[in-house]
Amino acid sequence: DTVLxxxxxxxxxxxxxxxxSCRASKSVSTYMHWYQQKSGQQPKLLIYSASNLESGxxxxxxxSGSGTDFTLTIDPVEADDIANYYCQQSNELPxxxxxxxxxxxx
Amino acid sequence: xxxxxxSGAELVKPGASVKLSCKTSGFTFSTSYMSWLKQVxxxxxxxxxxxxxxDGGTNYNQKFKGKATLTVDKSSSTAYMDLSSLTSxxxxxxxxxxxxxxxxxxxxxGQGVMVTVSS
Numbered sequence: 001d002t003v004l005x006x007x008x009x010x011x012x013x014x015x016x017x018x019x020x021s022c023r024a025s026k027s028v029s030t031y032m033h034w035y036q037q038k039s040g041q042q043p044k045l046l047i048y049s050a051s052n053l054e055s056g057x058x059x060x061x062x063x064s065g066s067g068t069d070f071t072l073t074i075d076p077v078e079a080d081d082i083a084n085y086y087c088q089q090s091n092e093l094p095x096x097x098x099x100x101x102x103x104x105x106x
Numbered sequence: 107x108x109x110x111x112x113s114g115a116e117l118v119k120p121g122a123s124v125k126l127s128c129k130t131s132g133f134t135f136s137t138s139y140m141s142w143l144k145q146v147x148x149x150x151x152x153x154x155x156x157x158x159x160x161d162g163g164t165n166y167n168q169k170f171k172g173k174a175t176l177t178v179d180k181s182s183s184t185a186y187m188d189l190s191s192l193t194s195x196x197x198x199x200x201x202x203x204x205x206x207x208x209x210x211x212x213x214x215x216g217q218g219v220m221v222t223v224s225s
């Protein structure tokens with residue numbers, strides 16, 4: 001299985017830029033997607049295929065990367081962005097998710 | 107608009123089975139792939155499998171073969187997941203989600219249903 005590794009938590013000040021990383025145990029090309037999950041809610045798709053912004057998602061979210069290293073950037077961070085962020089690969093089955101990065105405000 | 111409405115929380119005894127439902131609306135269910143996912147506090151997400159509503163064809167994560175069975179009812183645009191022989195390790199929040207038409211990722215999710223396993 002493709003293992004996706006994320007940092008457990010990040011603390012950032014409002015208005016600043018934050019990058020959340022996801023590293024895959026093998027190349028997934030650009031078959032990487034990002035989700036936001038707020039407490040008690042279902043995940044929400046933010047970025048698909050590494051760098052494509054899902055319709056309706058604010059443009060302060062962006063994604064980049066290919067192969068094994070990917071990043072989700074939020075610039076600027078707003079209070080509403082407090083959530084867990086997950087990467088998911090679809091290069092091979094089974095589909096797998098990272099363990100999530102909790103975004104906290106300093 | 108697209109909606110995925112899951113059934114309510116379940117409390118089930120060890121060894122029992124449970125059937126979860128996901129009623130959809132707002133899109134053409136019969137040509138869609140529906141998936142189920144498991145989330146345990148931790149808070150990782152695991153993909154259980156998918157089902158193509160058109161013909162009921164399925165693809166399971168090997169880890170969940172024998173544990174989960176996915177079915178659909180096209181007449182009511184509802185997806186189902188049966189979980190069998192439940193143990194404490196099956197206690198989790200389960201989500202249904204639609205797989206997009208453009209790639210194997212999830213554009214709409216149900217609200218999730220908590221399954222508790224306890225005698």
